Amino acid sequence: MADLGLIALVIAFVMAAFGIGASLLGAWLKRPALVMAGRNALYVVCGFVALASLTLLLALMRRDYSLAYVVNQVSNSQPMFYNISAFWGGQAGSLLFWTLVLAGYSAAVTAAQWKRQPVLRPYVTAVLLGVLLFFLTVMLFAANPFNRLWQLPSGATVSALFAPAGAVLALPADGVGLNPILQNYWMVIHPVMLYLGWIGMVVPFAFAVAALATRQLGNDWVRTIRRWTLVPWMFLTIGILMGSQWAYVELGWGGYWAWDPVENASFLPWLTATAFLHSIMIQERRGMLKVWNMALIFLTFELTMVGTFITRSGVIESVHSFALSNIGPLFLSFIALSMFGFLALLGWRLPDLRSSNHLDSMVSRESAFLFNNLLLVLIAVLTLFGTLYPIISDALSQILPIERMAFAAPWFNKVTGPLFLMLIALMGSAPLLSWRKSSRETLRKNFTFPLLFGVAVAALAFLLGVRKPFSALSFGVAGFVVGGIMQEYYRGTKVRRTTKGESWPAAMAQLLRRNQRRYGGYIVHLGVIMVMTAIxxxxxxxSEGQANLTRGETLVVENYALTFEGLQQSSGSTYDAVNATMLVTRNGRPVGTVTPGMHFYNTVAGRDQPTNEIAIRMGLAEDLYVVLAGWENAGQTASFKVYVNPLMSWMWIGGVVMILGTLAALWPHQKETERVAAAATAPRGAQPA
Amino acid sequence: MTGTGLTPTGAPAAKKGGIGRWAILGLAAFFVLLLMYGLLIAGDKRVEAGAAPDFTLTTFDGDTIQLSELGGQVVVLNFWSTWCVSCKGEADDLEQAWQDFKDQGVAFVGVDYLDQEPLNLQWLEQYGITYPNGPDIQGRIYNAYGVQGLPETFVIDQQGNVAKVFVGPTTRAELGAEIRKLLGDGAG
Amino acid sequence: MDQLIEFDLADRRKREGRRRPLVVALLICLALIVPVAQAQEAPTPTLDQIQTVARELYCPLCNGVRLDNCELQACVQMRQVIAERLTAGASKEQIKQEFVAQYGPIVLGEPPREGLNWLIWALPVVALIAGAIWLLWTLRGWTKAQTAAPAAASAADQSASGRAAGQAEYLAQVDADLAGLEELD
Known part of the structure; x- marks a missing residue:
């Protein structure tokens, strides 16, 4: 049964290599039949990757311990849900999952764009197959999910595809099981979202390469990939926020983001993709920045690869690096190859990318977007620098009086915090600036209300007790952005109301529907502000407090008082649980109980690692976050850590708003004909204030 | 890579294109080299054979031990810490092995990795450790030997080469056998 | 550090466990339930006081894990040291300095502001200023390259803003933006 998966991988590998050859040869010799063969090869590869994935999934569900991967990821007592998520829980499986997602994207983009992109298509196919081929190579030659477990004559067990000399197949009666800290709902779906985000960035990269190769460097491909970038961007956003949520509810330190290498790896491509989604608007409108947009697509793609490399090769230690192996050299080779290959192609086509750049004014939306790009890329560069600093400092320590060290949250926060604040301020300003040029009059008209609103919010925050200058300033900037968005909505709605006689809700809905990108984008910005508020x-x-409490004693943190009532023991299917009961009062009023606890998993991997089961009372104003840290005297005394996190819920609400905004911007248009008619009547050159 | 992408777009940048291109390529090459270096140092770098890295250790008693000055002796170098659970298991064995060989030209050195002052002294007292021990400030010796976890015990021969590494807790018998082998070799 | 080593079921785990001390350390960080601090004498600092110091320090064994939250035995001991030093009357800054002396700057989570490490702190500022100047310079070049064309555009802009109150004008903008953007979609 498991052999089927291996065979499927081998066939996919061969077909991918064939497809690349057929596509490129077909494009070169102008033979449509070969190009078609390339496309069909891509579909075949996708089919066999799906088959291999299905085989592994079934093996995991059937607890087929003849596979080394299954032994390491599954145990007899592990619930089926986690057996399924074990597919992407370990190294080899996650590589197969990567490949599967990439196959899905490849098939989807090929099916959707084949007819529309007659010139680009062989190259797009070749690039997609190239990346697929790379992942198949890694699986077949370095981290095969279908490896078996062999017992050597010496008694040791090894994981290998074929039997080593004298070895017999080892068939353990039980498996190791998934790492218990991964046994969390968020952790199960968050990698899926991250992968959907990361891998989706291969599509714009493939189009960029194809556009360069074919010199079809007009606006056509740019329009196509906007959506194909927005979709992975949305998944990346979801994935990052879910990862934060996981860290928040599982790791027990009251925080959500530690600037850990794995977190940074997901954040880096998000930054460059965000920059791209903005700068591409300038190219769409003005035909400028062609090279820069190429560079951003390239950076986004390489950063996803570098992120995978960093987290999977073990070059940087991380809280999240659960699976490490020897795939580093392969990844590095691929990164180097794709980097220099793309740069060579870009350099070769540079003359075709020249566009006459001109700006009407320094005070325009174009320049705001460019400064936004500068900040986003700068944050990405600094984050990458900080992430790689252990290597950098190790290298430097050979020649300079510098010690090897790693940065933690303090450095990242101090360095990127001010940049983020500037970025948010720009995010608020750009929509208030006109394309091409903003006159003094326009500036006054557009900025007065948002600025006043921002000052009002800052003042309100100050009155409510926000005394730290940076925080008050941040609230002011947030107010400025929100004021700007409100003004835009209000004006648009009011105009529709008076000119079209629509009711307020109808006018607002029409506004969004008639210009999804613009108003969808504002919704995303609003979500960003909510996330920022939470941060x-x-x-x-x-605020935090910790104490050893004897039964009946009370710990007071801010406006909360928690009274320890006692410990209870219970059993789940795979673990024993110990929970403390605490009565909670807020501002003196009882608000219920919380039951923080610990789970002791009885799998091999989990027996020594109890997981924190943190009790969180979420609220719009603040979260109460209670960790049971330990106990003694047969549970008569226990120690607790309690955090009160103001505004924390807005991070998740903001995340949902960002996603809704993205969906609003992405949603297919309903009034196609009406829109085209409107476009025909409004001359494009007209740029009223 | 901030500053490099935009320039080539502009017509005025055409002349500088050459430098810009090389700068980008240089940056990319530098980046790849950096990752490659990371990969190299990430690998297993425990010193399992060859010359044992020299080190200087200031013991808890204030003496200075330098490996190169222990020349001609078999040296047993044990890495431990009070927070290491399995170090407890081998502490007695190590002391007994020291008692077995201390008069036969064998030196024992305990390296206390990332530890705290009062606790480690209590530990030495508790287990009655009599061979010299000292703190490894900031893990310099630990890193030099590429130790991967605690405890690890390096046996260094009379020529100053690593002869054997015990990964994880070792025993009096295991250690004794290795030392005897080296002493035998040295004599013969 | 032996917990993981016991997982010999698959060789993989053993190898990994040994090869990745920090990961091992971390797993144990998460693993050991630390018995509540041993019965302490009356004048010892409260947990809150200890954590206030520990909060600003980072575990030198596990990357990026804050000392107040690390359950590694080594970290527990470090917190005990903090408690002892607080009892002895040391200030937070003194204790932090002692930790840096003992374990290196890694415990601060950021490079010390001295010597060559200043370069690391200067890097973001220099990069931002250099980037901004360069971008402004580039944009200025682009604006100058365009001297003839903008007359018309700015005239349109002026006239539009002159009639700023006109709502029809705004609708036209919305529609124009819509036309410009949506047709690209």
Missing amino acids: IGANAYQ
Whole structure:
């Protein structure tokens, strides 16, 4: 049964290599039949990757311990849900999952764009197959999910595809099981979202390469990939926020983001992709920045690869590096190859990418977007620098009086915090600036209300007790952005109301529907502000308290008082649980109980690693976050850590808003004909204030 | 890579294109080299054979031990810490092995990795450790030997080469056998 | 550090466990339930006081894990040291300095502001200023390259803003933006 998966991988490998050859040869010799063969090869590869994935999934579900991967990821007592998520829980499986997602994207983009992109298509196919081929290579030659477990004559067990000399197949009666800290709902779906985000960035990269190869460097491909970038961007956003949520509810330190290498790896491509989604608007409108947009697509793609490399090769230690192996050299070779290959192609086509750049004014939306790009890329560069600093400092320590060290949250927060604040301020300003040029009059008209609103919010925050200058300033900037968005909505709605006689809700809905990208984008910005509010609240105003409590004793943190009532023991299917009961009062009023606890998993991997089962009372104003840290005297005394995180919930609400905004911007248009008619009547050159 | 992408777009940048291109390529090459270096140092770098890295250790008693000055002796170098659970298991064995060989030209050195002052002294007292021990400030010796976890015990022969590494807790018998082998070799 | 080593079921785990001390350390960080601090004498600092110091320090064994939250035995001991030093009357800054002396700057989670490490702190500022100047310079070049064309555009802009109150004008903008953007979609 498992052999089927291996055979499927081998066939996919061969077909991918064939497909690349057929596509490129077909494009070169102008033979449509070969190009078609390339496309069909891609579909075949996708089919066999799906088959291999299905085989592994079934093996995991059937607890087929003849596979080394299954032994390491599954145990007899592990619930089926986690057996399924074990597919992407370990090294080899996650590589197969990567490949499967990439196959899915490849098939989807090929099916959707084949007819529309007659010139680009062989190259797009070749690039997609190239990346697929790379992942198949890694699986077949370095981290095969279908490896078996062999017992050597010496008694040791090894994982290998074929039997080593004298070895017999080892068939353990039980498996190791998934790492218990991964046994969390968020952890199960968050990698899926991250992968959907990361891998989706291969599609714009493939189009960029194809556009360069074919010199079809007009606006056509740019329009196509906007959506194909927005979709992975949305998944990346979801994935990052879910990862934060996981860290928040599982790791027990009251925080959500530690600037850990794995977190940074997901964040880096998000930054460059965000920059790209903005700068591409300038190219769409003005035909400028062609090279820069190429560079951003390239950076986004390489950063996903570098991120995978960093987290999977073990070059940087991380809280999240659960699976490490020897795939590093292969990844590095691929990164180097794709980097220099793309740069060579870009250099070769540079003359075709020249565009006459001109700006009407320094004070325009174009320049705001460019400064936004500068900040996003700068944050990405600094984050990458900080992430790689252990290597950099190790290298430097050979020649300079510098010690090898790693940066933690303090450095990242101090360095990127001010840049993020500038970025948010720009995010608020750009929509208030006109394309091409903003006159003094326009500036006054557009900026007055948002600025006043921002000042009002800052003042309100100050009155409510926000005394740290940076926090008050941040609230002011947030107010400015929100004021700007409100003004835009209000004006648009009011105009529709008076000119079209629509009711307020109808006018608002029509506004969004008639210009999804613009108003969808504003919704995303609003979500960003909510996330930012949560970050300020939780970072600058977190309160904490810890104490050893004997039964009946009370711990007071801020406006909360928690009374320890006692410990209870219970059993789940795979673990024993110990929970403390605490009565909670807020501002003196009882608000219920919380039951923080610990789970002791009885799998091999989990027996020594109890997981924190943190009790969180979420609220719009603040979260109460209670960790049971330990106990003694047969549970008569226990120690607790309690955090009060102001505004924390807004991070998740903001995340949902960002996703809704993205969906609004992405949603297919309903009034196609009406829109085209409107476009025909409004001359494009007209740029009223 | 901030500054490099935009330039070539502009017509005025055409002349500088050459430098810009090389700068980008240089940056990319540098980046790849850096990752390659990371990969190299990430690998297993425990010193399992060859010359044992020299080190200087200031013991808890204030003496200075330098490996190169222990020349001609078999040296047993044990890495431990009070927070290491399995170090407890081998502490007695190590002391007994020291008692077995201390008069036969064998030196024992305990390296206390990332540890705290009062606790480690209590530990030495508790287990009655009599061979010299000292703190490894900031893990310099630990890193030099590429130790991967605690405890690890390096046996260094009379020529100053690593003869054997015990990964994880060792025993009096295991250690004794290795030392005897080296002493035998040295004599013969 | 032996917990993981016992997982010999698959060789993989053993190898990994040994090869990745920090990961091992971390797993144990998460693993050991630390018995509540041993019965302490009356004048010892409260847990809150200890954590206030520990909060600003980072575990030198596990990357990026804050000392107040690390359950590694080594970290527990470090917190005990903090408690002892607080009892002895040391200030937070003194204790932090002692930790840096003992374990290196890694415990601060950021490079010390001295010597060559200043370069690391200067890097973001220099990069931002250099980037901004360069971008401004580039944009200025682009604006100058365009001297003839903008007359019309700015005239349109002026006239539009002159009638700023006109709502029809705004609708036209919305529609124009819509036309410009949506047709690209």
